[in-house]
Amino acid sequence: MRKATDKILTIDRAAGFAASLRSQGIEIISTNGCFDLLHVGHTSYLERARLLGDKLWVGLNSDASVRRLKGSTRPVQDQNARALQLASLESVDFVTIFDEDTPEAFLEKIRPTVHAKGGDYDPSALPERGVVEKGGGKVVCLPLVSGFSTTELIRKLQQAGDASL
DSSP states (O other), X not given: OXXXXXXXXXXXXXXXXXXXXXXTTOOEEEXXXXXXXXXXXXXXXXXXXXXXXXXXEEEEEOHHHXXXXXXXTOOXXXXXXXXXXHHTSTTOOEEEEEOSSSSHHHHHHHOOSEEEEETTSOGGGOTTHHHHHHTTOEEEEEOOOTXXXXXXXXXXXXXXXXXXX
């Protein structure tokens, strides 16, 4: 079994590694996100995404990217902790941190067969759709597990902190 740290690849290393996998006929499935506080909604989604092909590659928004997307109080955990948690999951084969707000540059490097997103997205409106399709892949939206979101988890923690325990 590989160590989780071995599954975390820089964007520069990702391109060559992905090309090697594709040359072996291995189907790369990608997804991306902030994955700030890992919860059952994330793990269930990642397990289902992994079933779409041979290797699941997660593009992880950097800390700077998360702050731009979610606000100054996020991320709760830094990018290294988030990457290590994702890489520790059996369903995740590779993790690459990217600094942009959207994953197009990451997807151009790895050229996935399938790019998975949560069911709260409209595939036709995703900015990465063009890059995925240009590389010969397709975008698939997977249903979410209701009742689980990082924003809701943070809200519950804040409420618990306001209550006397």
